[in-house]
Amino acid sequence: MKPLDWKVTARDGNARTGTLTTRRSVIETPVFMPVGTQGALKGIRFEWLEDEIDARIILGNTYHLFLRPGVETIKQFGGLHNFTSWNRSFLTDSGGFQVFSLTDLRKLTEEGVEFRSHLDGSKRFLSPEVSMEVQAALGSEIVMVFDECPPGDAGYDATKASLDLTVRWASRSKTRFDRLQDGGMDTGYKNPLAHADGADLSGKQSLFGIIQGAGHLDLRKESLDRTVEIGFDGYAIGGLSVGEEKSVMYEVLDFIAHKMPDNAPRYLMGVGTPEDLIEAVNAGVDMFDCVIPTRNGRTGSAFTSHGKLNIRNAKFATDDRPLDPECSCSVCRRYSLGYLRHLYQAGEMNASIMISHHNVAFFMETMRRTREAIRTGEFQAFRKQFLDKLTANATDGV
Template sequence: MDFQLQYTDSKSNARAGLLTTAHGQIQTPIFMPVGTVGSVKGVQATDLLDDIKAQIILGNTYHLYLRPGLEVLERAGGLHKFNSFTGPMLTDSGGFQVFSLAGIRKITEEGVEFRSHIDGSKHFFTPEKVMDIQRTIGADIIMAFDECPPGTATYDYAKQSMELTHRWLDRCFTQFNETQPKYGYEQALFPIVQGCVYPDLRRASAEYIASKGADGNAIGGLAVGEPAEKMYEMIELVNEILPTDKPRYLMGVGTPENILEAIERGVDMFDCVMPTRNGRNGMLFTKDGTMNMKNKKWEFDFSPIEADGASFVDTLYSKAYLRHLFHAKELLAMQIASIHNLAFYLWLVDEARQHIIAGDFSTWKPMMVKRITTRL
């Protein structure tokens, strides 16, 4: 994997780069649609590639391990061949999912014992096993196994958790370096900065992660209950330490405003379920604000969903039609909304990139934040 830093904003830490993987190039900053169990809910691979312009998507180790399972994925030739998405992929290690199972998991130095949310069966994840699982899934970028404490964690818990994450990281790198990719192309391992909302812990974790010299680095454990301003503070602190010549991935974030604020602070990569999850519930993100498509105000509005929108669905369908679909509980409503929101997110990060290149990001960004946070 190769990363080239191409442009930097003179008045902020915003950057534009080019990330090259075995399955294609990615222009940063970039948003990754979330395909947790091997599919972005309700969206076909062709729509992701041709309409939404997704340059990379995300899968999840925990969910893919449980189903379809490793045997299916390996016999298929990896996730790329299984789900027909030909672009780059990243897999989250499953750490967040495992640790969210608070009542049905047990953490030890060796790893985490947990019960499946599907059938209650017992499983055990170690750093080594998670590396092997991600080798089998076959993503271009794989994540280290970490513990993700809640944003309200005490200092002592956050410190112990961070230190455990670092010890697990060493084991991840050992296993990664002692194994080979399964499908004839290289994979890159990203470590994850933890430390909750405590500046000294975040600083210590960022320094430890930077010392590993990885192909890229991730910032985890944010947007998990802490105030947004605290999240931005932690991003700034961490990015002062993480190397500038490697991509920086902020995990699980967030709203369009969150993404622009993080780009301004030097983040390159994002993922979040918000565009598809909120879309399935009737919320659309647009260039001029958010729309609740279930509201009565759209009942007789036959204008396009978004006249200058980023997807074909925006001019093919009207607001009134989409509202009708939601009230009729038609599956097409969720599909249209998901496609629209994902196309908007990809449009937004590309616009940010273009303004970084043009040199006016710092004036464009506050105006765009004001527009997209309006409620229509």
């Protein structure tokens, strides 16, 4: 039995829509996964995510949870689902991305990475094995291999060396992951299975491999081939949106996404804006995550079907329209731009909460409309109309 079930239900060019079933939820793809860095979305309660926004899967960050509250605390609760009360699916990253962004605080060896906690300066260590053990204790449905993510402008030789290390770490990740799943080690996870909606699933975790190679297409292909050879339940594209030009990101996506195994979900890590999502779907990607809906929400920046809008703009002071007249989220149904602007200017926390809420709802609605367009064979028309509208009216700037 498999840990997850994946079916493509319709295609339009390289774009595809499908159903991803984990032991805890049925997820329609393409899907946007909101990011719950510390076991919570910033400003958005789980009941809103479940009842209104209908997110079926969210992210948890291994690095943050590893440092605080720490694995032992989460083990006491029997895993991240029990601890947080989020009972649908979790995808956890490996912790690698955050560790590698601490350039001054880390020491990289073949074995793993020693780093200093950004919280208290204490020495900590992450490796493929430690990451798999932490993610097993968290009990996420989708586990990511521990990889090295080079900077977007890394040269060829540095990218190649990093890729080789990432492949060796992917192999070590898989070995330790398999041992943990086979019951050879106590994971501390005590909350194994809620429901899988009738799917024939094993109730175990699934493991995704990560393709690196920065902007070097031949290295991307090599990374893909060597990662597929190890064999994973799904495949992710890492190392994009890390400082490279946007044209490089699109070139890599167009080159690699449709070459990834057709019979497994394809996940683009840490990307991106609504237009990035549409373009990546066009290239063949199924899954996304990004912090921007909540991060921008906190600074008063709203994503709408007519482009980005800055709530601080004085022209909204007496505007009685919603953030996005085409959005049916609870914020847009009830509150005016003028009121939201007032709350933001007054430093009321509800401003950040409500704009974040709308932003997440807008990303989810965009993916829902994308799926519908693929199903009806109208994805190209939808893509053109969506992108035209974003740019035609994007005059507010942020």
